[in-house]
Amino acid sequence: MRIFKRFILPVVLPILVLMVFWACESDDLCDRPVNTPRLVVRFHDVNDASSVKPVNNMIVYGKDSNLILTNATTDSIVLPLKIEALSTTFVMVSDAVYDTTSSTITSGNVATVTFTYGVEEEFVSKACGFRVVYNTLKASVESSDDSWIKSVNVKNTNVRNESSAQIHLYH
16 A cells, blocks of 8 residues: 555555646647639630620530539539549530420530549548649640630639639630
8 A cells, every 4th residue: 555655655656647638639620611722714706705605594514424514604613523534525515405304405505625634632631631623724625616615714723722714615
């Protein structure tokens, strides 16, 4: 009992308590949403490049994937890029007529656009982990005389955020 009072209580017990607190790691909480950015595409008038021109009744879907946009009139869209591949292809239909009973597009002007890019993992923080950013972005429209998209301009080859359009499509 003497050893307990003289040695264990004043020496060993404080050391054990300190070891318990040092062994704990602080909880790292991600303080902001960390998202892989999507591609921002803006539509412009082919006759006046500085003028934004909405696309009427637009339907967008990824090749071999689900619908992204259905029957909307818009001057810009935000598209997800694949992280497991170095290219993503979208079919964009303007002036589309969509039959909801059969879930098919019955008419419209079709254009196929392919985006190629490099994929890079970017470390955000210990708490938030990694996100994917895209670089060396390129865009091409499948050539066709009747394509409603007449030209494409890559404004920014890096996709790091969604604050401005990286691609301008002219129609």
